[in-house]
Amino acid sequence: MAAGTVECRDGSLDVQADTGVAFPRKTVQLTGRGNLDSCSSAxxxxxxxxxxxxxxxxxxxxxxxxxxxxxxxTIAWNDGSTTSIDQSTFRGDSVSFALEGGRVTSGVFTGGTVRADGRTTTPLIEMGAACATGGLTAYSTTINQVHLGDL
Structure with missing residues (x-):
């Protein structure tokens, strides 16, 4: 059983692709880094x-x-603790992203799961231009909410 829950109501995520994402479908490695803000846990x-x-x-x-x-x-919390989550399902597009499921395998909230979503903040015209000129290699999103732990 997880050690409680945490909810975050604000944040940002910058996503990088290892190769440019273009019009033909292909496999890419995405790496996202960002901040979680307005978090609370009883x-x-x-x-x-x-x-x-x-x-x-x-x-x-x-x-x-x-x-x-x-x-x-992986989440590094402001109090020095960490949370690691494996096998969470990520999906996104030019409008939004979602992160669902998976299992907290170590750190705070071990045994719990995660749900998160946000909206893409990189303008669609900018994303479209990148798609047409070598491929999209980066975009940014908000993090509207993260729920982590006993869900």
Whole structure:
């Protein structure tokens, strides 16, 4: 059983692709790095935010969809603790992203699961231009919410 829950209501995620995502569908490695803000947990009251990293290999094409694919997620919390999540399903496109399921394998909330979503903030015209000129290699999103732990 997980050690409680945490909810974050704000954040950002910058996503990088190892090769440019273009119009034909292909396998890419995505790496996302960002911040979690406005976090609260009754069981861990010192948690207020952290940094998030995700890595996934998936099928993608421009301007989407990206995935679905299994992601490894790591969160370094502001109090010095960490959370590692394996096999969470990541999917995204030019409008939004979602992260669902998987299992917290170590750190705070071990045994729990995750749900997260956000919206793409890179303008569609900018993404489309990148798709047409060598491939999309980066885009940014908000993190609207993250729920982690006993869900």
């Amino acid at each position: 069981q861990h009251p010192k948690l207020s935010g952290g940094t998030i990293t995700l890595e996934t290999a998936l099928q993608a094409r421009c301007p989407g969809p990206f995935g679905p694919g299994y992601a490894k997620v």
